[in-house]
Amino acid sequence: MRLFALLCALPLSAILFACQSTGHVKGGESTEAKTATLPYDEFQKVLTPRSRFLPMPGGKESLVLLAMPGDAYPKVYSLDHATRAFSLKHDAGRAISHLGRDNTLKHYYVLIDNHGDENYIIGKFDPATGASKPFFGAPGAKAMIADHSADGETIYVISNHENKSVYSLYAVDRETGLAKRLTDGKRSFDAATASPDGKWIALNQYLGNNESHLWLMDTATGGTRKALALAGANHDASFFSDDSRTLYVNSNQGRDRMACAKISIARPTRLTWAYARPDRDVECHRQRSANLTFLTESYNGQIRTRPFHGVFEKEYDIPVPQRSIASNFTRLPGEETAYVRIVQADNPGDFYRFDLAKGKTAPLERLTRMNLSNLPDGAFAKSYDLTYKSFDGLGIHGIVFAKEEWVKGGEKRPVILWPHGGPDAHELHAYHPFFQYWVLNGFVVFAPNVRGSTGYGKKFETLNDKDWGGGHVKDLIEGKKALAALPYVDPDRAFIVGASFGGYSTLSAITQYPTEFRGAVAVVALANLLTFFKSIPPDPAWRNEFLTEMGDPVKDEALYRERSPYFHAQNVKIPLKIYQAENDVRTVKAEMDRFVQRLREHRIPVEYVVLKDEGHGFQKTETWRTVLQGTVEFLKAVDAR
Numbered sequence: 001m002r003l004f005a006l007l008c009a010l011p012l013s014a015i016l017f018a019c020q021s022t023g024h025v026k027g028g029e030s031t032e033a034k035t036a037t038l039p040y041d042e043f044q045k046v047l048t049p050r051s052r053f054l055p056m057p058g059g060k061e062s063l064v065l066l067a068m069p070g071d072a073y074p075k076v077y078s079l080d081h082a083t084r085a086f087s088l089k090h091d092a093g094r095a096i097s098h099l100g101r102d103n104t105l106k107h108y109y110v111l112i113d114n115h116g117d118e119n120y121i122i123g124k125f126d127p128a129t130g131a132s133k134p135f136f137g138a139p140g141a142k143a144m145i146a147d148h149s150a151d152g153e154t155i156y157v158i159s160n161h162e163n164k165s166v167y168s169l170y171a172v173d174r175e176t177g178l179a180k181r182l183t184d185g186k187r188s189f190d191a192a193t194a195s196p197d198g199k200w201i202a203l204n205q206y207l208g209n210n211e212s213h214l215w216l217m218d219t220a221t222g223g224t225r226k227a228l229a230l231a232g233a234n235h236d237a238s239f240f241s242d243d244s245r246t247l248y249v250n251s252n253q254g255r256d257r258m259a260c261a262k263i264s265i266a267r268p269t270r271l272t273w274a275y276a277r278p279d280r281d282v283e284c285h286r287q288r289s290a291n292l293t294f295l296t297e298s299y300n301g302q303i304r305t306r307p308f309h310g311v312f313e314k315e316y317d318i319p320v321p322q323r324s325i326a327s328n329f330t331r332l333p334g335e336e337t338a339y340v341r342i343v344q345a346d347n348p349g350d351f352y353r354f355d356l357a358k359g360k361t362a363p364l365e366r367l368t369r370m371n372l373s374n375l376p377d378g379a380f381a382k383s384y385d386l387t388y389k390s391f392d393g394l395g396i397h398g399i400v401f402a403k404e405e406w407v408k409g410g411e412k413r414p415v416i417l418w419p420h421g422g423p424d425a426h427e428l429h430a431y432h433p434f435f436q437y438w439v440l441n442g443f444v445v446f447a448p449n450v451r452g453s454t455g456y457g458k459k460f461e462t463l464n465d466k467d468w469g470g471g472h473v474k475d476l477i478e479g480k481k482a483l484a485a486l487p488y489v490d491p492d493r494a495f496i497v498g499a500s501f502g503g504y505s506t507l508s509a510i511t512q513y514p515t516e517f518r519g520a521v522a523v524v525a526l527a528n529l530l531t532f533f534k535s536i537p538p539d540p541a542w543r544n545e546f547l548t549e550m551g552d553p554v555k556d557e558a559l560y561r562e563r564s565p566y567f568h569a570q571n572v573k574i575p576l577k578i579y580q581a582e583n584d585v586r587t588v589k590a591e592m593d594r595f596v597q598r599l600r601e602h603r604i605p606v607e608y609v610v611l612k613d614e615g616h617g618f619q620k621t622e623t624w625r626t627v628l629q630g631t632v633e634f635l636k637a638v639d640a641r
Contacts (some may be wrong), residue, residue, distance in 0.1 A: 054108075072622065104289070122136040123135055191237065214249065238250055350366055400444065514573040
């Protein structure tokens with residue numbers, strides 16, 4: 001549960017420009033960065049699905065959530081496996097945030113919010129008719145499906161509609177919609193997993209990104225007891241065994257890395273390790289409808305998926321190419337045909353099917369062609385590792401995205417430094433639409449996984465606790481210096497662009513190091529930590545996490561002020577552009593309005609764009625066009641000076 005991360009991959013307009021000269025001297029001239037900007041309308045034809053790929057019984061078609069060329073927002077489409085053609089299945093009239101189904105493969109659901117406010121309404125979706133209707137939720141409150149009963153007739157929903165500060169678990173009858181609250185309404189729970197026999201529910205209570213407690217509920221009595229709780233450790237329920245006697249848990253109790261563990265329901269306070277590695281995070285998951293179990297191993301910006309028959313009974317050796325990420329892995333009950341999405345840095349992730357029984361020797365049958373544009377496959381960036389030592393000797397791993405011809409040719413190009421969101425998140429060797437769009441327009445992109453990033457162990461992840469705007473910003477600056485060793489990068493033409501916490505890092509970097517970059521773009525950023533704490537949703541997990549990350553806003557007010565770009569706005573010396581979502585509930589518009597006003601009070605030019613009817617995790621095609629194309633146009637104008 002990453003509380004402050006930007007919600008979607010930027011999968012996923014000309015404003016009056018005003019800025020001041022930076023006094024930088026350009027390095028070697030690059031012609032490509034000064035050519036006409038590649039229109040986003042063409043780039044939008046490279047499709048990026050927004051949900052799981054759902055093969056339908058019969059094996060002839062699948063459902064997927066995406067925005068086709070010309071769509072204003074994501075819709076549900078049907079994919080014909082024989083023709084590779086997409087046909088519209090459902091248009092909700094606004095963006096659908098999620099498409100899913102239960103383990104019976106009979107019941108389908110969609111999540112829809114109000115223009116990005118994250119207050120999701122659950123809707124039933126009928127693939128036969130292509131219609132949906134609201135099922136559970138209330139205006140101004142959030143509802144999320146946690147799990148389903150084995151027969152699919154009971155839906156377990158987590159919602160805060162009774163109390164905005166408390167997320168409770170409800171059992172909802174699928175036919176009638178009648179809901180019964182199962183938890184006490186006082187303690188807030190963030191995730192739930194039901195046993196196959198319906199006798200037990202495992203509940204997760206998050207106290208932040210690096211501490212979660214595990215509770216067990218006896219559904220017969222309603223009694224709830226705490227099973228696993230340890231300061232500074234995660235205990236995240238994953239799935240029950242088929243006999244409902246064992247619960248598998250993802251945990252880092254007493255470890256630096258996440259690992260797959262298990263507990264006996266008879267002795268729930270005793271945890272034993274099932275799968276663990278000292279050099280990577282390992283988590284386990286279950287797809288009960290397909291009788292598959294998965295281990296996912298995360299390390300150095302890569303993810304390896306290992307599927308097993310049953311509960312770790314037999315491992316399948318699947319035909320996935322090297323340096324790629326296999327996701328959406330599934331199969332239909334009783335079949336040996338498996339489906340998988342394969343993502344690489346230069347491939348948006350086509351869907352394939354293959355014979356699971358044949359394992360690694362099985363040929364991959366391609367079901368989709370995600371690149372519908374006129375851009376050749378070779379036009380996209382590949383990814384390269386770059387490791388460097390930071391100011392204190394700490395090793396930092398980052399990923400460079402660049403065209404292969406640039407790497408081999410050595411022509412110096414401008415570079416965009418991308419600090420990721422989170423802060424508990426990391427970038428992968430995967431297809432990033434926003435990175436690809438910027439590379440296609442002539443920029444190298446560098447994404448360093450600075451201290452505080454996930455994927456490198458708990459110790460590394462907590463290095464920025466009570467140090468926001470400190471060590472991780474210095475890591476960014478050292479990363480920019482490390483780029484000088486690459487013959488195809490011009491470090492004197494470096495820009496910084498970030499979103500969410502990455503936007504905060506961007507603003508922190510340009511107020512602390514005013515002349516390191518030629519220009520900056522901050523997207524749905526936070527600038528004043530004091531007011532940010534007051535404005536975030538009243539979710540205990542959010543607030544506890546922020547207190548862990550930054551300390552108490554009263555006792556540590558001096559630190560809050562020192563690390564808030566708002567109080568150092570006068571230091572901005574380079575061209576700056578800010579994008580703010582109108583309906584953002586994480587980094588709210590009123591807070592960014594004040595920062596922009598403060599910049600203007602200091603007579604510092606800033607280009608400020610408010611994204612109408614949009615939230616923190618962008619959904620609308622027009623929003624992506626505005627942000628991605630606008631960022632390129634802005635940076636090219638600065639680079640041309």
